[in-house]
Amino acid sequence: MATNHGPHRLVFGETGEAAADDVDVAPALAPRREGDPRAATRGTARRAPWAGLLFAALLLAPGALSAGPPERATADRVGPGPAADPGSRRAVALTFDDLPATAVAGGDCDAATLLDLNRRLLAHLARFEAPATGLVTASRVCDELRGAVLPAALALWLDAGHDLGNHTFSHPDLDRTELEAYESDVIRGEAPLRRLLAERGRALRYFRHPLLHTGADRARKEAVDAFLAGRGYIVAPVTIDNQEWIFAAVYARAKQRGDGETMRRVASAYLPFMEEVFAFFEGWSREVVGREIPQVLLLHANELNADHLDELLGMMRRRGYVFVTLDDALRDEAYRSPDGYVGPRGLSWLHRWALARGMEPRQEPREPEWLSELLREGRR
């Protein structure tokens, strides 16, 4: 990926989402879900002005209430959190890319590991009653397992009430792929998703570009936008972009070799880093939009989050966030602002809107240098 890691060379927003791909640890799997009707209702009913309409719509939607999260031990459940002061509440939609998993200790061809990683991620989400959207890259599972393990992993997400979208079959970089090949890859990624969703009376709606690369020139961007719209896709934006993938890559390799000390070091740096990222994008939202919008967080289905997502969700809760579906977040009018960015960077949508308003994007927090060094070492 194009991202630089040195403090002197850093370019904002060359996001890591995709970066997960250059990581040479075993690709992982991770499922995601789209609108969990039950979780969405629970997560927003006391707080969001659209909740009433949403609830009514859910009642009218055939089968909408049939796919809720599995009941978990009540004693273990943290729940959606106290109703925040209406004037100060914050909302975030969680999205997980590269389902069924990436940065997995154990590789992309171990069914038990892949399914277990997904179950652990989902358990964290269930405990916080947090809905999520998973963006699927089917090639993250080895060829031998794809036929069986991919649908099994993705079904876990759907049956827990989450939503799933397409993140292409093999994660091509739009800037380095012929348009036709890119479009074929999008279509190839659709098949298992459409089938699983249709079995549950649901439709495939979301697409996320690998690396958040949406087109380096206007003709390419417009062609891909038209192609995606023609297939019925809504582009899933990201506002809270971050370098989580670097933490995850180093963590997975440490776990693979049984290096508990590095695992602890990475995990203990992950939470404060992500909190710094949240603080940055909260402030940046106030500057660019004039208020804090419902944010869309980019994470990946990886070993690090399977082990530590609860701590991350707890941090968000402490900052006053309620967890909403991607559908709910995108109802905010800010998301109707056009993404006018044309260029090679994988930018947060807040940066895209800033550019459209003539503002220069500001450097978002970067991972610590020692972590970048461990990443480089791992690649040597």
Ligand SMILES: [Zn+2]
């Ligand atoms: Zn990705």
